[in-house]
Amino acid sequence: xxxxxxxxxxxxxxxxxxxxxxxxxxxxxxxxxxxxxxxxxxxxxxxxxxxxxxxxxxxxxxxxxxxxxxxxxxxxxxxxxxxxxxxxxxxxxxxxxxxxxxxxxxxxxxxxxxxxxxxxxxxxxxxxxxxxxxxxxxxxxxxxxxxxxxxxxxxxxxxxxxxxxxxxxxxxxxxxxxxxxxxxxxxxxxxxxxxxxxxxxxxxxxxxxxxxxxxxxxxxxxxxxxxxxxxxxxxxxxxxxxxxxxxxxxxxxxxxxxxxxxxxxxxxxxxxxxxxxxxxxxxxxxxxxxxxxxxxxxxxxxxxxxxxxxxxxxxxxxxxxxxxxxxxxxxxxxxxxxxxxxxxxxxxxxxxxxxxxxxxxxxxxxxxxxxxxxxxxxxxxxxxxxxxxxxxxxxxxxxxxxxx
Numbered sequence: 176x177x178x179x180x181x182x183x184x185x186x187x188x189x190x191x192x193x194x195x196x197x198x199x200x201x202x203x204x205x206x207x208x209x210x211x212x213x214x215x216x217x218x219x220x221x222x223x224x225x226x227x228x229x230x231x232x233x234x235x236x237x238x239x240x241x242x243x244x245x246x247x248x249x250x251x252x253x254x255x256x257x258x259x260x261x262x263x264x265x266x267x268x269x270x271x272x273x274x275x276x277x278x279x280x281x282x283x284x285x286x287x288x289x290x291x292x293x294x295x296x297x298x299x300x301x302x303x304x305x306x307x308x309x310x311x312x313x314x315x316x317x318x319x320x321x322x323x324x325x326x327x328x329x330x331x332x333x334x335x336x337x338x339x340x341x342x343x344x345x346x347x348x349x350x351x352x353x354x355x356x357x358x359x360x361x362x363x364x365x366x367x368x369x370x371x372x373x374x375x376x377x378x379x380x381x382x383x384x385x386x387x388x389x390x391x392x393x394x395x396x397x398x399x400x401x402x403x404x405x406x407x408x409x410x411x412x413x414x415x416x417x418x419x420x421x422x423x424x425x426x427x428x429x430x431x432x433x434x435x436x437x438x439x440x441x442x443x444x445x446x447x448x449x450x451x452x453x454x455x456x457x458x459x460x461x462x463x464x465x466x467x468x469x470x471x472x473x474x475x476x477x478x479x480x481x482x483x484x485x486x487x488x489x490x491x492x493x494x495x496x497x498x499x500x501x502x503x504x505x506x507x508x509x510x511x512x513x514x515x516x517x518x519x520x521x522x523x524x525x526x527x528x529x530x531x532x533x534x535x536x537x538x539x540x541x542x543x544x545x546x547x548x549x550x551x552x553x554x555x556x557x558x559x560x561x562x563x564x565x566x567x568x569x570x571x572x573x574x575x576x577x578x579x
Contacts, residue, residue, distance in 0.1 A: 231276055232276055232277045232278065233274070233276060233277060234273070234274065234275060234276060234277040234279075234280050234308075235277070236273055236274075236294055236306070237294055239296070239299065240273065240294050240295060240296040240299070240306060241295065241296075241299050242293040242294060242295040242309070242444075243255070243293055243315045244315065244318065245299055245300070246300070246318070246319070246320035246324070246443060247320070253315065255315055257290065257312055258288055258289045258290070260288045260289075261287075261288035261289070261290050261312045262312065263312060263573075264530065264531075264532065264573075264576055265459075265530070265531045265532055265533055265534050265572060265573070265576065266311070266312055266313055266448065266532065266533045266534070267287070267311060267312055267533070267534040267535070267569050268309065268310075268311040268313065268441075268444065268445070268468075268533065268534070268535040268536075269283070269287060269309065269310045269311065269535075269536065269537065269538075269565060270307050270308070270309050270436065270441075270536070270537035271283065271307070271308055271537055271538065271540050271543070271562075272306065272307060272308070272540040272543060273292075273294050273295075273296075273306040273307050273308045274306060275308070275540060275543040276543070276553065278553060279543055279553050279554055279559075280292055280308060282553075282554055283310060283554075283562065284310060286562075286563070286566040287310045287566060287569070288312075290310050290311070290312060291310075292308035292309060292310050293308070293309045293310070293311070293444075294306070294307070294308050294309075295307055295308075295309065295440055297437040297439070297440050298348050300320075300325065300327075300437070300439050300440055300443070301325040301326065301327065301332075301412055301414075301437070301439060302325070302326050302327055302328055302329055302331065302332045302348050302349060302412060303348060303349040303350070303351065303352055303392065303412045303413075304348060304349065304350050304351050305351050305352070305437045305440070306351065307437070307440070307537075309444060311444065313444060313445070313447055313448070314447045315447070316447070317446075317447055317450075318443055318444065318446050318447055319443070319446045319449075320439065320442075320443050320446070321414070321438075321439050321442045321443070321446075321474050321475070325412070325414065325439050327348075328347045328348060329346065329347060329348060329349060329394065330347075332408075332411065332412060333394065333408065335396075336394050336395055336396065339395040339396060339397055339398060339400070340395045341375070341395065342375075343375055343376075343381045343385075344385060344388065344395070346385075346388070346389065349392040349394075349404075349412070350389050350390065350392050351392070352392055352404070352409055352412065352413065352432065352433055353391070353392065353429075353433050354429055354430045354432075354433030354434060355429060355430070355433070356391065356403035356404075356429055357387075357391040357393060357403050361387070362393070362400075362401055362402060362403075365384060365387070365399075365401055366399050366400050366401070368380070369384070369399035370398075370399045384401075388401055391403060392404060406420055406421075406425065406428040406429065406432060407421075409429070409432045409433075410432065413432060413435055413436075413437055413438060413467075414437060414438025414439045414442070414470070414471075414474070415432075415435070415438060415465070415467075415470055416470070416498070419465065419470075419494065419498060420432060420465060420494055422493075422494075422497065423490050423493065423494065424490075427490045431464065431465045431488075431490065431491055431494065432465070434464055435464050435465055435467045436464070436467025436468060436471065436537065437467075438467055438470050438471045438474065441467060441468060441471040442471035442472075442474055442475050445468075445471055445472060445475060445477075445533075446475055448472075448475075448477060448532075448533070449475050449476060449477055452477060452532060454478070455477070455478035455479065455480040455505070456472075456477060456478070456479065456480065456532035456533060457479075457480055457481045457482075457528050457529065457530065457531050457532050457533075458472070458479055458481070458482045458483070458531065458532065458533045458534075458535065459482075459483050459485075459531045459533070459534045459535070459568070459572065460482055460483065460484045460485065460535055460536060461485050461513060461534065461535070461536030461538075461564070461565050461568060462485065462486065462513070462536045462537055462538050462539070462561070462565075463484040463485060463486040463491065463492075463495060463536065464486060464488075464491050464495075465491050465494040465495060466484075466494065466495035466498055466499070468535045468536070469482060469484075469495065469498075469499070470498070473502060473503070478504075478505065479503060479505045480505045480506070480528075481505055481506045481507075481508065481528045482499075482505065482506070482507050482508070483508045483510065483524060483531075484507060484508065484509050484510065485510045485511075485512075485513045485516060485536075486509070486510075486511070487511055487512060487513070489511075492509055492511070495507075495509075496509065508524075513561065513564045513568070514564065516564075516568055518571050518575075521568065521571050521572060521575060522575050525572065525575050525576065525579070530576050530579060531572055531576070534568070534569050534572060536565055538559065538561045538562040538564070538565050539558040539559060539561055540558075540559060541556065541557075541558040541559060543556070543559050
């Protein structure tokens with residue numbers, strides 16, 4: 176058993192560690208370009224003090240992390256008074272990882288018209304955790320969940336695992352789904368070590384195996400045998416249709432799914448738009464990924480007349496385009512680089528389609544959280560600074576539509 180413990184420690188310390196990117200958004204590369212804080216900075220420093228998102232002070236998160244309300248539960252008393260400058264059009268919806276430092280969320284809130292985040296852990300809606308903060312100007316009354324409701328426990332989602340689940344593993348739900356998976360060698364080592372035990376393994380070994388399973392969201396698939404989730408199982412937990420990411424490499428499937436929206440959570444928030452746009456809506460989707468926002472709107476029955484999708488990854492664009500061609504009748508306009516979405520280009524697009532009803536997206540969090548050596552950079556990081564493009568574009572869209 177001590178050999179197993181040593182193997183786990185060795186694997187974690189190894190340069191070839193078995194976990195990949197612990198951030199929850201893709202490590203997109205835009206050639207190292209940064210969007211400087213051209214908007215607000217002078218005024219903000221004068222009125223609210225200097226802006227600095229690099230502080231490691233943790234964001235105080237609600238417990239439980241249920242946002243303003245959950246499906247089928249009474250609306251909690253929430254003081255939701257939007258600042259006048261946040262009131263649309265358009266509606267907007269921004270997502271990032273909840274465990275980003277307090278300074279990051281303070282900065283994001285200021286740039287998005289002083290709206291406070293709604294923090295939600297998807298484990299209250301499905302069988303896997305995904306702790307996120309959402310800043311939006313959507314109504315919060317009359318929300319409704321997608322049906323059928325997703326499974327809430329591992330056993331409900333994957334019935335076959337119950338047969339092999341050891342009594343000393345108390346997990347009912349999975350941790351956040353990652354962008355990479357455990358190395359097969361480690362899972363083999365766990366299997367061989369546990370198989371040598373005549374009864375339950377010693378407590379210290381149980382502890383290390385459980386820690387490994389929690390971190391990698393591993394499930395029991397045989398006697399003393401753990402495995403990572405398959406891509407189709409991740410699609411199911413995240414609310415995507417079966418085979419949504421099929422057709423790309425296995426590595427890309429895990430990466431894209433690990434970086435995606437949780438569809439059921441996002442759809443619950445967006446459900447208030449269903450009755451407001453019975454004839455469809457125009458959407459500006461920034462950092463679209465594999466189309467979590469688009470799938471959520473589709474599952475809600477909201478027709479998308481036009482979607483302008485901005486996504487740097489060619490693989491992700493292929494996934495979204497393939498799904499769109501099979502399910503939608505509207506127009507999908509694809510743009511690769513968010514920096515190419517200039518004021519002139521936005522104005523031309525808005526005049527052509529008549530304006531955007533929703534601006535939605537979640538910028539990369541690679542420099543904000545997780546086991547990433549750049550996480551102290553805050554919103555000044557190479558990837559996380561792309562948030563300023565979301566703020567710039569939203570501000571530009573609001574200004575153009577105000578003049579229409």
